[in-house]
Amino acid sequence: xxxxxxxxxxxxxxxxxxxxxxxxxxxxxxxxxxxxxxxxxxxxxxxxxxxxxxxxxxxxxxxxxxxxxxxxxxxxxxxxxxxxxxxxxxxxxxxxxxxxxxxxxxxxxxxxxxxxxxxxxxxxxxxxxxxxxxxxxxxxxxxxxxxxxxxxxxxxxxxxxxxxxxxxxxxxxxxxxxxxxxxxxxxxxxxxxxxxxxxxxxxxxxxxxxxxxxxxxxxxxxxxxxxxxxxxxxxxxxxxxxxxxxxxxxxxxxxx
Numbered sequence: 001x002x003x004x005x006x007x008x009x010x011x012x013x014x015x016x017x018x019x020x021x022x023x024x025x026x027x028x029x030x031x032x033x034x035x036x037x038x039x040x041x042x043x044x045x046x047x048x049x050x051x052x053x054x055x056x057x058x059x060x061x062x063x064x065x066x067x068x069x070x071x072x073x074x075x076x077x078x079x080x081x082x083x084x085x086x087x088x089x090x091x092x093x094x095x096x097x098x099x100x101x102x103x104x105x106x107x108x109x110x111x112x113x114x115x116x117x118x119x120x121x122x123x124x125x126x127x128x129x130x131x132x133x134x135x136x137x138x139x140x141x142x143x144x145x146x147x148x149x150x151x152x153x154x155x156x157x158x159x160x161x162x163x164x165x166x167x168x169x170x171x172x173x174x175x176x177x178x179x180x181x182x183x184x185x186x187x188x189x190x191x192x193x194x195x196x197x198x199x200x201x202x203x204x205x206x207x208x209x210x211x212x213x214x215x216x217x218x219x220x221x222x223x224x225x226x227x228x229x230x231x232x233x234x235x236x237x238x239x240x241x242x243x244x245x246x247x248x249x250x251x252x253x254x255x256x
Contacts, residue, residue: 017199025199026125029206030118041112044075044104051100053079057113062130063139065150070122072130073113077101088134089178091168105165108213114153126202127152128190131183138179143187149194154202154209156193157186162212 034041048056053076064070078096090096090105097105104110117123123130130151131138139147152158161167167182168174193201208216 017197022124022199023121026118029125030115033112034115034119037112037115040109044109044112047100048076051098053098053100058110061133062151063133063136063147064122064130065147067136067139067147069133070117070120070130072122073116075104075110075113077105077110088132089168089174091165091174094165111153118153122151124150124152126154126197126205128155128194129157129186134175135179135183138183138187142191143184146187146190149190154206156189156205159205159208159212160189161186 045056056076058074058076058078059071061069062072077098078101079098101110114123118125127150128146161182164182168177
């Protein structure tokens with residue numbers, strides 16, 4: 001599948017689920033998750049407080065639906081001396097991590113406060129990952145279409161790039177690598193999936209996302225894995241995108 005075919009595919013949309021139905025499901029799932037995970041969240045708050053990290057919550061402006069800015073919330077993972085502007089991307093063994101923060105990031109427990117973002121309507125349960133304002137310049141050309149979808153906690157990229165921090169080569173600037181290679185790859189996956197999304201497929205990604213957090217690794221397609229390997233070894237992303245077969249039916253239609 002070439003990039004041209006991928007773009008054409010994104011033009012043909014699946015039957016649209018009414019917004020009120022999707023919103024009702026978002027609120028229901030978020031409230032249920034808050035009820036279930038509230039004891040865990042309380043323990044995390046106490047652990048961060050006892051660890052001496054301040055503030056308890058990390059907040060940052062992100063790009064939401066149609067490019068609207070909203071403030072995302074996470075549990076604090078970094079040392080006090082590290083601010084939100086100290087790096088747009090997080091890499092493996094990032095020196096900004098506290099010991100507790102490294103655990104929270106690996107288990108994705110730091111993202112539980114985003115349930116509040118879902119209740120507020122800033123995010124959805126399933127959607128593209130919201131990018132920081134520092135990466136707004138990445139949304140150009142066809143990638144502007146990603147902003148047509150409300151960002152979410154779960155989705156194809158949240159599963160396929162579960163260990164994204166380990167994908168950065170040691171000898172390249174992490175932010176440049178992300179903007180010029182990882183971001184286009186992820187944006188193409190979003191544009192291949194979300195125009196065809198259904199509630200059944202979304203539930204499939206929620207389940208796969210929960211399994212990924214529990215330690216189950218979702219194998220990417222052979223084409224996606226090959227492209228990732230080429231990018232890590234040679235960072236020849238231009239060549240990779242000349243003949244990209246980035247997505248196949250197994251990736252964009254997990255529920256079938």
